[in-house]
Amino acid sequence: MIVWAQVASRYIFNNSLPWTEEAARYIMIWGVLLGANLAYLKGYLISINFFTDKLPPRIQKPLGVFRKLLSLFFTGILAYYGIHLCVLGTGMESPAIGISYLWVFLSVPIGSALLFILFLVTTGKK
Numbered sequence: 001m002i003v004w005a006q007v008a009s010r011y012i013f014n015n016s017l018p019w020t021e022e023a024a025r026y027i028m029i030w031g032v033l034l035g036a037n038l039a040y041l042k043g044y045l046i047s048i049n050f051f052t053d054k055l056p057p058r059i060q061k062p063l064g065v066f067r068k069l070l071s072l073f074f075t076g077i078l079a080y081y082g083i084h085l086c087v088l089g090t091g092m093e094s095p096a097i098g099i100s101y102l103w104v105f106l107s108v109p110i111g112s113a114l115l116f117i118l119f120l121v122t123t124g125k126k
Helices: 002-011 018-041 057-089 101-105 107-123
Strands: none
Touching: 002 101, 018 101, 018 107, 057 101, 057 107, 101 107
């Protein structure tokens, strides 16, 4: 709706709404990071199993655990540095909307911490 309002205001009324582009971008950032959690829960994340499916089952399970441990490591690092990003964002304000960048940057540690928890809970399961 926000993007539609931007397009309508620009092309129909020849007057662009200054806040719509920023709001759409921030909503999209939150949507991607929270959507990754939902996609993982529903099994929609892309994985390439061509080589691992050809391995014996006794090797596939430890390889899956290793893959999840790598995912835990990555999401842990992302959450850690996301917190540092939030600290940097506390003093900055978005130009059009006027909100603190902290609210935008919070999407990184929250989204990655949720993924970390999901990976932790499902490690060792198929």
